[in-house]
Amino acid sequence: MRRKKCVYTFLYVKKGVQKQITDFLRLLDKIKDRVSKYVPRLKTVFCKRYEGDNLTRTEKIAYEFYPGYKGDIRHLFLFYDWSKVDEIEKKYADKIGDYQLRSILKTQIFMCKRRIRTYSDLIEELRENPNLAKVCELNPECIPDRKIFSRAADRTGIEVFRQIAIDMTKECLSLGLMKGRMIGVDGSLIKSNTSAHKNKEMEEYTDKYAGLYVRGNYLKGVGHLAYKLVDIEYGLPMLVQRYKGSANENPLLIEIIEDFHKGYGFYPELLSIDKGMDSEKNNKFCKEKGIGAYIQARDFGNKELIKTEKGKTFHPEYVEVTDPRVLERIANRRSECEREFSRDKWGYRRDRMSNRGEDEAELFMLITLITTLLTAITAFWVGRADLIRSTSAFKRLH
Numbered sequence: 001m002r003r004k005k006c007v008y009t010f011l012y013v014k015k016g017v018q019k020q021i022t023d024f025l026r027l028l029d030k031i032k033d034r035v036s037k038y039v040p041r042l043k044t045v046f047c048k049r050y051e052g053d054n055l056t057r058t059e060k061i062a063y064e065f066y067p068g069y070k071g072d073i074r075h076l077f078l079f080y081d082w083s084k085v086d087e088i089e090k091k092y093a094d095k096i097g098d099y100q101l102r103s104i105l106k107t108q109i110f111m112c113k114r115r116i117r118t119y120s121d122l123i124e125e126l127r128e129n130p131n132l133a134k135v136c137e138l139n140p141e142c143i144p145d146r147k148i149f150s151r152a153a154d155r156t157g158i159e160v161f162r163q164i165a166i167d168m169t170k171e172c173l174s175l176g177l178m179k180g181r182m183i184g185v186d187g188s189l190i191k192s193n194t195s196a197h198k199n200k201e202m203e204e205y206t207d208k209y210a211g212l213y214v215r216g217n218y219l220k221g222v223g224h225l226a227y228k229l230v231d232i233e234y235g236l237p238m239l240v241q242r243y244k245g246s247a248n249e250n251p252l253l254i255e256i257i258e259d260f261h262k263g264y265g266f267y268p269e270l271l272s273i274d275k276g277m278d279s280e281k282n283n284k285f286c287k288e289k290g291i292g293a294y295i296q297a298r299d300f301g302n303k304e305l306i307k308t309e310k311g312k313t314f315h316p317e318y319v320e321v322t323d324p325r326v327l328e329r330i331a332n333r334r335s336e337c338e339r340e341f342s343r344d345k346w347g348y349r350r351d352r353m354s355n356r357g358e359d360e361a362e363l364f365m366l367i368t369l370i371t372t373l374l375t376a377i378t379a380f381w382v383g384r385a386d387l388i389r390s391t392s393a394f395k396r397l398h
């Protein structure tokens with residue numbers, strides 16, 4: 001009798017567990033449908049298998065047949081033409097230092113890729129492993145001091161690094177890694193290595209170019225505004241600008257779009273941004289330039305607005321498409337900007353500077369941008385589309 005009771009109990013529990021599993025699988029299907037509906041997939045670039053001599057036969061096999069293999073940090077510097085950096089240095093640098101710009105740049109990229117926080121830790125790691133120093137084209141017996149790296153923008157001028165970032169973006173455009181047709185713009189705080197309290201006498205922070213960053217009703221910290229333009233079709237950044245942390249993002253939109261046109265020679269076809277940049281001036285500018293601007297509207301209740309299922313609102317006179325379902329999908333594309341900042345801050349740990357200053361902050365942002373683009377270029381040439389946006393790819397020395 002007791003045995004029969006145990007069997008019934010087991011069957012009852014089994015039935016309950018099966019029902020829970022079935023309900024959970026149904027929930028997953030619903031979530032999957034919802035995600036595919038509201039978050040369109042990024043376009044995937046077709047990457048051919050690499051047949052050149054830069055990689056060994058073993059490395060080629062590893063890239064092709066082992067998805068867990070994420071490459072070697074030496075591969076990161078194999079597929080970009082570094083003679084372009086030398087040309088940019090000669091053309092734009094304020095002065096040529098004792099160390100080649102390409103060595104300083106490679107070391108900065110190495111620092112970003114290895115998630116190293118401070119220049120002291122960077123120098124220590126280079127001294128401990130001479131092979132890493134050789135990757136950056138540095139003499140292992142004579143590693144420069146921290147000022148050579150931290151003050152690189154002071155020595156050569158920040159314009160050099162801007163031009164390198166633009167050249168790498170053009171390389172990505174030529175490879176089909178991005179198109180620049182659909183873009184999103186957003187800002188985020190990069191904390192400065194400064195006190196959160198102002199100097200009582202001067203009434204300014206120790207980093208006088210930093211400002212208090214406020215988002216909504218929350219104080220996020222003291223630092224610089226990283227204002228980034230992202231290709232939301234392919235998920236790669238194309239442009240970044242530095243402003244004071246307290247800057248209002250709304251008036252900055254026109255400037256970054258004009259800089260985009262100046263750097264790449266065309267305007268984007270579609271723009272998706274949040275309501276923080278909603279203004280008549282921004283909407284009219286985009287209309288004049290032939291940009292399909294889908295700027296989410298502020299709802300003050302005094303205008304008739306198009307409202308989507310998730311509550312996003314748009315001005316009917318400025319958008320070309322008025323179907324709420326399509327507008328919802330366009331608005332959700334903008335989340336790729338936020339993902340890009342997440343990759344920077346959590347993937348590369350680039351949420352806080354190790355020093356302070358205006359040019360230093362912009363250099364910090366540009367190095368992150370350059371590292372992201374160089375990763376995409378390398379992933380394309382080794383035939384691994386899954387590594388294009390990966391922060392952990394080409395990080396280790398095997």
